[in-house]
Amino acid sequence: MKKLGYDFYRRNDVVKIARELLGKLLITKWNGQLTSGRIVETEAYNGVADRASHAFNGRRTARTEVMFGDAGTGYVYFCYGIHHLFNVVTNAKDIPHAVLIRAIEPLEGIAVMLQRTGKSEPNLRFTSGPGNVAKAMGIHTVHSGISLLGDTVFLADDGFLLDKKEIIATPRIGVDYALEDALLPYRFIIKDHPFVSGKKK
DNA sequence: CGACCGATCGTCT
DNA sequence: GACGATCGGTCGA
Incomplete structure (x- = not known):
């Protein structure tokens, strides 16, 4: 297993990175x-040019x-007064690109995840949807700005391979306010994966 | 199924 | 003072 490093996050194409983060x-x-x-x-948020991004128009x-910080940082945002949403910051400092992690398939520490989510048994939804991902992983707004190059929270490649045919691009969820940018195919899902949230294609 | 709705509060105007 | 990068429940077909 190999931790994703600075060079992975530092690249310019946030949409490509969002696609590559699947698996x-x-x-x-x-x-x-x-x-x-x-x-x-996952979902890509393409910085100042993207009406759906919190950093649209340089905000x-x-x-x-x-x-706006350096690549390989976690951006955690508190949404609707209830949910924490975990993003990965990419590209260079001052270029506010980010990838939202929307769903995971739970692997290790399921008992801990159940405790955090207040569930008694795992189901196909309890790590599905960005709010549920952060909840199960124990991620809160206090972690916003944390480095993903350390050992407490990070992404890794375990050699799992996906065929191109298993990857589907769709418009992003819940960004209708973004006008024409709401239609961009910046959401990526693994085809037919049971832990994908919301619409399955 | 799909549509709708309440919860709940930090952030920005 | 308004508004969410959501979720889970309810209601009706």
């Missing part, structure tokens, strides 16, 4: 509690500042 692992180790899952759904605030 990779998301791992957290808080206080020695290991949880991991395979990424099965730079205390909250969005993390996206």
Whole structure:
């Protein structure tokens, strides 16, 4: 298993990175509690040119500042007063690209995930959807700005291979306010994967 | 199934 | 003061 490094995140094409993150692992180790899952759904947010991005038109605030930081940083955003959404910051410093992790297939530490989500048994939804991913992985807004190059939260490649035919691109979820950008095919899912959230194609 | 709705609060205007 | 990069439940067909 190989941790994804700076060179992976530093690249310019956030849409390509979002596609490549399918099949990779998301791992957290808080206080020695290991949880991991395979990424099965992502969305690219293409910086200042993207109406769906918090950084659209160069909007730079205390909250969005993390996206303007260097590649390989976690951007965590609190949504609807309830949910935490975990993103991976890509591209160079001052270019606010990010990839939202929308769903994972749980692998290790399922008992811990159940505890965090208040469930008694795993089902096909409890790590499906960005709010559920962060909840199961124990990610909160206090982690916004954390480096993904360290050992507490990071992404990794375990050699899992996906055929191109297994990858589907669709419009992003919940960004109708983004006008024409709402139609861009920036959401990537693994075809027919049971842990994909919402629409399956 | 799909449509609708309430919860709940940080962030920006 | 309005508004979400959501979720899970309910209701009706």
